[in-house]
Amino acid sequence: MKATAEAHPNIAFIKYWGNRNQILRIPANGSLSMNLDSLFTRTTVTFDPNLTTDGLRLNHVPAGGSALSRVSDLLERVRRLANIDTRAEVISENNFPTGSGIASSASAFAALALAASAAAGLNLSEKQLSILARTGSGSAARSVPGGFVEWKPGNSHSSSYAYSIAPPEHWDLADLIAVVSTEHKVTGSTSGHAIADSSPLQAARVDDAPRRLAACRQALLDRDFEKFAEVVELDSNIMHAVMQTSTPPLIYWQPATIAVMHAVRAWRKAGLPVCYTIDAGPNVHILTLKPEHSKVKRLLQEIPGVQDILRAFPGGPAKLIYQEALNV
Amino acid sequence: MKATAEAHPNIAFIKYWGNRNQILRIPANGSLSMNLDSLFTRTTVTFDPNLTTDGLRLNHVPAGGSALSRVSDLLERVRRLANIDTRAEVISENNFPTGSGIASSASAFAALALAASAAAGLNLSEKQLSILARTGSGSAARSVPGGFVEWKPGNSHSSSYAYSIAPPEHWDLADLIAVVSTEHKVTGSTSGHAIADSSPLQAARVDDAPRRLAACRQALLDRDFEKFAEVVELDSNIMHAVMQTSTPPLIYWQPATIAVMHAVRAWRKAGLPVCYTIDAGPNVHILTLKPEHSKVKRLLQEIPGVQDILRAFPGGPAKLIYQEALNV
Numbered sequence: 001m002k003a004t005a006e007a008h009p010n011i012a013f014i015k016y017w018g019n020r021n022q023i024l025r026i027p028a029n030g031s032l033s034m035n036l037d038s039l040f041t042r043t044t045v046t047f048d049p050n051l052t053t054d055g056l057r058l059n060h061v062p063a064g065g066s067a068l069s070r071v072s073d074l075l076e077r078v079r080r081l082a083n084i085d086t087r088a089e090v091i092s093e094n095n096f097p098t099g100s101g102i103a104s105s106a107s108a109f110a111a112l113a114l115a116a117s118a119a120a121g122l123n124l125s126e127k128q129l130s131i132l133a134r135t136g137s138g139s140a141a142r143s144v145p146g147g148f149v150e151w152k153p154g155n156s157h158s159s160s161y162a163y164s165i166a167p168p169e170h171w172d173l174a175d176l177i178a179v180v181s182t183e184h185k186v187t188g189s190t191s192g193h194a195i196a197d198s199s200p201l202q203a204a205r206v207d208d209a210p211r212r213l214a215a216c217r218q219a220l221l222d223r224d225f226e227k228f229a230e231v232v233e234l235d236s237n238i239m240h241a242v243m244q245t246s247t248p249p250l251i252y253w254q255p256a257t258i259a260v261m262h263a264v265r266a267w268r269k270a271g272l273p274v275c276y277t278i279d280a281g282p283n284v285h286i287l288t289l290k291p292e293h294s295k296v297k298r299l300l301q302e303i304p305g306v307q308d309i310l311r312a313f314p315g316g317p318a319k320l321i322y323q324e325a326l327n328v
Numbered sequence: 329m330k331a332t333a334e335a336h337p338n339i340a341f342i343k344y345w346g347n348r349n350q351i352l353r354i355p356a357n358g359s360l361s362m363n364l365d366s367l368f369t370r371t372t373v374t375f376d377p378n379l380t381t382d383g384l385r386l387n388h389v390p391a392g393g394s395a396l397s398r399v400s401d402l403l404e405r406v407r408r409l410a411n412i413d414t415r416a417e418v419i420s421e422n423n424f425p426t427g428s429g430i431a432s433s434a435s436a437f438a439a440l441a442l443a444a445s446a447a448a449g450l451n452l453s454e455k456q457l458s459i460l461a462r463t464g465s466g467s468a469a470r471s472v473p474g475g476f477v478e479w480k481p482g483n484s485h486s487s488s489y490a491y492s493i494a495p496p497e498h499w500d501l502a503d504l505i506a507v508v509s510t511e512h513k514v515t516g517s518t519s520g521h522a523i524a525d526s527s528p529l530q531a532a533r534v535d536d537a538p539r540r541l542a543a544c545r546q547a548l549l550d551r552d553f554e555k556f557a558e559v560v561e562l563d564s565n566i567m568h569a570v571m572q573t574s575t576p577p578l579i580y581w582q583p584a585t586i587a588v589m590h591a592v593r594a595w596r597k598a599g600l601p602v603c604y605t606i607d608a609g610p611n612v613h614i615l616t617l618k619p620e621h622s623k624v625k626r627l628l629q630e631i632p633g634v635q636d637i638l639r640a641f642p643g644g645p646a647k648l649i650y651q652e653a654l655n656v
Contacts, residue, residue, distance in 0.1 A: 201569055204532035237577060241529055241569030249565060251590065255583030255633070262579065305583070 001047035001086065003118035007110035007143045007318035008035040009102055011175050011277065011285045013220070013232045014213045015239040016138050016151065018196030018206065025138040026160045028196065029209035030153045032216050033142045036175055037168070037315030041107035043092040044322070045075075045115040051087035058092050074109065074136045075116055082120035090116075096310060097182045102283065105189065109136030110143035110318045118323050129318070130161040138193070146317035148220055150213075168314035171223050174293035176286040177310040178300050180256035187250050189280045192243065199246040205238050212238075225289065229268060229275035232287065236277040243280070254282040256305025263303055272296065329375035329414065331446035335438035335471045335646035336363040337430055339503055339605060339613045341548070341560045342541045343567040344466050344479065346524030346534065353466040354488045356524065357537035358481045360544050361470045364503055365496070365643030369435035371420040372650075373403075373443040379415035386420050402437065402464040403444055410448035418444075424638060425510045430611065433517065437464030438471035438646045446651050457646070458489040466521070474645030476548055478541075496642035499551050502621035504614040505638040506628050508584035515578050517608045520571065527574040533566050540566075553617065557596060557603035560615065564605040571608070582610040584633025591631055600624065 010033040018028040054072045056063045075088050090112065094104050113133035117124045124132065126145055134141035135157075142149045145164040148171070154160030196202045212235050219228035243250040257278065264276045264286055274288045274296055288296045290313065300306055338361040346356040382400045384391045403416050418440065422432050441461035445452045452460065454473055462469035463485075470477045473492040476499070482488030524530050540563050547556035571578040585606065592604045592614055602616045602624055616624045618641065625637055 200536035200566065201529045201532050204529050208528035233577070234573060234575075237572045238528065241573055244565045245562060245569055247562075249561070251586075251593075253586050254590075255587045258579075258581055258586050259583045262582075265579075 001119050001121070002044065002322075002324045003115045003320060004042065004044040004322035005111045005114035005118065005318060005320050006040045006042045007107045007114065008037060008315035009039050009041070009096070009104060009107040010035045010139065010142045010149065012139065012142070012279065013228070013277065014209065014216050014235050017193065017239045017242060018202055019138070019193050020153070020155065022194055024157050024160075025134050026155065026157070027138055027151065027153045028202070028206045030213050031142065031151045032213055032220070033139070033149050033151075034173065034175070035143060035146060035149065035168070035315030035317070036312035038312045039096045039102065039107070039310065041092060041094050041104065041111045042321075043090065043108065043111035043115045045112065045119040046089045047084065047086040047119055048089060049086055051089060054087050055089045056092070057090070059094060070136055071112060074112055074132065077132060077135060078116045078120050078122065081117070082122050084120060088116065088119070097179070102177060102279070102281075102310070105137035106139040106143045109133045109140030112136060113140070113144070114318045114320055118320050126317070127161050127163070130163070131158065134160060137189075144318050147314055150217065164317070165217065166221065168316055171220065171314070172290035173314060174288050174290045175312045176288065176293060176297055176300060177312070178260050178284045178286060178303070178306045179308040179310065180254055180260070180284065180305050181282045182307070192250055192280055195246045195248070196242060199242040201245050202242050205242050208238075225273040229273070232275050232277050240278060250280075252278070252281050254305070256303065257282045257284055259303050259305060260284040260286070260300070263299070267296075267299065329447050329449070330372065330650075330652045331443045331648060332370065332372040332650040333439045333442035333446065333646060333648050334368045334370045335435045335442065336365060336643035337367050337369070337424070337432060337435040338363045338467065338470045338477065340467065340470070340607065341556070341605065342537070342544050342563050345521065345567045345570060346530055347466070347521050348481070348483065350522055352485050352488075353462050354483065354485070355466055355479065355481045356530070356534045358541050359467075359470065359479045360541055360548070361467070361477050361479075362501065362503070363471060363474060363477065363496070363643035363645070364640035366640045367424045367430065367435070367638065369420060369422050369432065369439045370649075371418065371436065371439035371443045373440065373447040374417045375412065375414040375447055376417060377414050379417060382415050383417045384420070385418070387422060398464055399440065402440055402460065405460060405463060406444045406448050406450065409445070410450050412448060416444065416447070425507070430505060430607070430609075430638070433465035434467040434471045437461045437468030440464060441468070441472070442646045442648060446648050454645070455489050455491070458491070459486065462488060465517075472646050475642055478545065492645075493545065494549065496644055499548065499642070500618035501642060502616050502618045503640045504616065504621060504625055504628060505640070506588050506612045506614060506631070506634045507636040507638065508582055508588070508612065508633050509610045510635070520578055520608055523574045523576070524570060527570045529573050530570045533570050536566075553601040557601070560603050560605050568606065578608075580606070580609050582633070584631065585610045585612055587631050587633060588612040588614070588628070591627070595624070595627065
């Protein structure tokens with residue numbers, strides 16, 4: 001009853017912010033993302049009859065509190081599906097910095113959903129895994145399928161899941177992540193989602209989301225970088241507009257965030273295929289085409305405040321890398 | 329037929345962004361502001377029968393193009409009211425940097441409306457002057473009355489004007505203007521207003537404006553700094569949310585703008601009465617109480633990127649300082 005799975009984080013081109021159902025994490029709007037191949041979470045789940053409680057080690061450190069209880073909630077769903085009562089030990093590691101806008105909870109809960117269900121002897125479909133991962137962290141729904149992924153918002157537990165709209169090799173995009181701060185963010189995404197509706201702008205953001213999503217999906221399928229760039233930056237700005245006008249306001253941008261935003265727009269104006277998008281943190285994802293990524297990286301290194309640059313290309317689905325299941 | 333007038337710029341606590349009628353500058357929403365006593369535009373208008381065209385000197389430099397034609401449009405309104413046909417020479421000077429978010433067009437058109445109408449022998453009421461100034465620059469309507477001023481949006485030329493809701497001595501506020509850039513802004517307010525409706529968020533901003541204006545007016549009348557601070561920052565963030573999500577996006581913030589925003593929020597959390605508001609430019613207006621202004625200024629001077637700090641207290645109305653009128 002032991003399994004290990006790996007999943008990539010993803011970068012959303014059309015963002016998820018705010019829930020229709022906060023407990024089940026059914027989102028206010030659909031979203032669109034790309035998995036990030038070089039970054040991953042690796043998670044091992046061992047169901048052990050000798051355990052009296054679930055346990056969690058995160059990046060080699062024992063974790064309790066809300067991190068453990070979110071993991072335990074997902075394990076509980078798996079136990080109900082598998083009709084077992086055994087507690088589990090979860091060991092999870094990221095190969096990238098946690099909690100600074102690189103969505104570690106997405107890869108973490110996608111890997112957990114796969115490892116836990118496999119260790120429990122379940123053989124869930126991609127759709128079922130996406131639904132299960134979603135209950136731990138909304139954007140984890142998008143880290144289950146591979147490549148370019150759309151999360152259909154749905155209106156119930158069983159209708160809200162993500163699926164691939166194109167494989168990783170569809171478009172040779174590159175994501176350069178300009179790290180401007182590695183501090184753990186002050187307000188995590190879960191509490192952020194909960195106050196999205198306090199912004200006078202959230203309803204307008206949600207109402208316009210299907211238009212933006214359709215434009216982004218089409219630009220992606222057509223590999224039309226210019227159209228893609230415009231809608232990706234607009235959608236990122238719209239999400240931060242809601243964040244910055246909620247109560248309390250969430251101002252994730254730092255001085256270097258703005259410096260990178262201006263630089264990226266100037267480079268695109270000068271003809272370089274490049275655009276930015278920013279998750280719930282200060283770091284900036286700079287999207288470009290693979291042949292240009294070294295040049296863009298050199299330009300980014302010259303901006304004051306950019307401390308580090310991570311690089312990723314389109315990544316595959318969550319995958320099982322070890323399984324020692326019940327009755328196997 | 330010569331007159332000189334002075335008017336102060338104003339800082340809006342509840343912002344004006346977007347017009348219901350672009351030509352007449354009838355705004356999409358009501359706004360609320362304070363005149364800034366130490367800053368002013370001084371404008372002299374001379375109607376001279378020897379002139380064949382209107383002329384303009386701005387800060388000692390002859391001006392043509394769109395600056396002159398905006399001035400000429402206002403002079404033309406004055407000529408129609410006074411039933412004259414004489415061309416005029418306009419000499420205008422600011423004692424503060426032009427075009428970087430300190431609303432020079434507000435003080436300029438308020439001073440011009442007063443000087444031109446007086447030079448033409450008209451004796452307009454404050455309301456008529458506010459309406460006249462509005463046609464040159466919307467926010468100029470608010471630089472005509474004194475102290476704390478509300479601009480009623482109205483729905484026609486004659487119903488859209490500003491009036492004082494409290495005299496300058498009502499509340500001992502101070503405005504410290506952190507200058508982070510003196511470059512002329514890329515997109516001026518007039519073209520900015522014209523694209524406000526291209527943001528998917530503008531309608532929601534406008535719909536919620538009466539609520540914000542009422543909350544701000546009440547906090548101002550009650551001298552309740554904490555409530556004032558929350559709504560002033562929210563309204564500024566909401567205007568920039570619309571700007572940043574219009575087509576094309578207008579991103580006026582610079583790295584030091586964000587640095588000041590974060591610092592001000594941290595100071596308020598630590599108990600200092602201080603909040604920020606930002607017009608259509610990168611500079612930050614930091615509002616505080618007069619007894620605290622020296623301390624706040626010292627704190628601001630330590631933020632990297634703050635090049636200069638201007639200071640203003642609540643200012644009076646536009647005023648005539650010299651008149652040599654027709655038949656006088």
